[in-house]
Amino acid sequence: QKEVEQDPGPLSVPExxxxxxxxxYSNSAFQYFMWYRQYSRKGPELLMYxxxxxxxxxxxxxxxxxxxxxxxxxxxxxSQPSDSATYLCAMIKAAGNKLTFGGGTRVLVxx
Amino acid sequence: GxxxxxxxxxxxCKSGTSVKIECRSLxxxxxxxxxxxxxxxxxxxxxxxxxxxxxxxxxxxxxxDKFLINHASLTLSTLTVTSAHPEDSSFYICSAxxxxxxxxxxxxxxxxxxxxxxxx
Numbered sequence: 206q207k208e209v210e211q212d213p214g215p216l217s218v219p220e221x222x223x224x225x226x227x228x229x230y231s232n233s234a235f236q237y238f239m240w241y242r243q244y245s246r247k248g249p250e251l252l253m254y255x256x257x258x259x260x261x262x263x264x265x266x267x268x269x270x271x272x273x274x275x276x277x278x279x280x281x282x283x284s285q286p287s288d289s290a291t292y293l294c295a296m297i298k299a300a301g302n303k304l305t306f307g308g309g310t311r312v313l314v315x316x
Numbered sequence: 317g318x319x320x321x322x323x324x325x326x327x328x329c330k331s332g333t334s335v336k337i338e339c340r341s342l343x344x345x346x347x348x349x350x351x352x353x354x355x356x357x358x359x360x361x362x363x364x365x366x367x368x369x370x371x372x373x374x375x376x377x378x379x380x381d382k383f384l385i386n387h388a389s390l391t392l393s394t395l396t397v398t399s400a401h402p403e404d405s406s407f408y409i410c411s412a413x414x415x416x417x418x419x420x421x422x423x424x425x426x427x428x429x430x431x432x433x434x435x436x
Contacts, residue, residue, distance in 0.1 A: 213357075239425075248322070248409050248427040249360070293359060304350070304411070304425060308359045 208232050211294055211307030220316050224281035228294035228307045231275065235296040235305070238270050240279045243291045243309070252292075253279065284314045319343060320412050322428030329400055330436055337395045337431045339410030345390035346412035351383075354407040354430075366393040400435040407432050 211228045218224055226240075237256055241249035253268040255261045255277075261268045269278040277296075281288055294307040319342040329335050339349055347368045352360040364385050365373040372385035382404075384396040393412075397404050409430040 211359075241427075246407070246430070246432065248320075248430045250427065251425065303362060303365070305362075306359045311357075 206231060207308075208305050209294065209296060209307040212310055213308055215311040215313055217313040217315060218284055220284060220286060220314055222284050222314075224279075224284045224288065224312055224314070226279040226281075226292050226294075226310050226312070228277050229275055230277075230296060232298070233272070233275065234298040237297040238268070238277050239295045239297075239304075240266075240268055241293045241295060241306075242288075243293060245290075249293055281312075286314050286316050288312060289314045320410065320426045320428040322410055322431055324431055325429060326432045326434075328434045328436065331401050332399055334396055334398045335400055335433060337397075337408055337410075337433075339393045339395070339412065339428050341391045341412040341414070341426075344412075344414040346393075346414070347390060349387060349393040349410055349412045350425075351385060351393075351395050352409045352411065354409060356407075360409060363395075368393075397433065400433070402435045405433055405435045 209230045240253045242252050243249040253266055255268050255270050258270045258272045265282045267280040291309040291311045293309045295304045297304055321340045321342055323338045327335055349366040351363045353363050354360045362375050363378045366385045366387040368387045368390050374380050387393040407430050411425050411427045413425050
């Protein structure tokens with residue numbers, strides 16, 4: 206079983222819809238949670254970074270962390286075609302540097 | 317924001333040759349850099365952790381003699397794929413942590429743009 210599970214998609218939504226992404230993890234040692242966006246043939250770029258359980262909002266993006274359920278989510282409001290990309294969740298254990306990635310979810314926002 | 321530069325972005329080489337990929341942190345000093353490998357439509361797999369001034373720490377299953385990592389300075393790490401074969405063709409991505417003012421292990425991680433290696 207992978208430490209971090211993420212539905213690969215693709216997830217296709219119409220422009221303006223809310224995109225809902227999530228990851229589950231098995232190791233309660235993960236303390237820091239991140240969402241990255243990766244366009245085709247490019248390196249990942251950080252979207253959101255959270256430490257504790259709860260919600261964090263940044264523009265059209267909202268990240269949720271539920272440590273009790275080992276479940277994290279990313280919501281993209283008012284989605285745009287430019288949001289079409291692969292979204293990767295990632296997490297770090299408190300005491301280490303290694304970033305463990307989910308498999309990524311491919312998102313397609315259709316105009 | 318902080319930038320990590322990776323070079324070359326694309327390289328094609330013949331089987332049996334060695335290829336060097338550079339990863340530079342442009343406006344911060346990174347004592348630790350990470351090298352990942354990504355196959356098409358798959359997630360990033362950590363290959364090794366590059367530590368400035370000391371030997372790299374390799375993940376299980378990654379050949380140390382095949383993927384040579386050198387972290388010569390606080391802003392430069394290199395990955396050399398030795399005696400490359402077609403199965404080494406992949407997208408290689410580096411990342412570096414900006415310790416920021418607080419330092420430590422929880423600074424933001426920035427990724428390079430990736431290097432696509434094709435071995436013929």
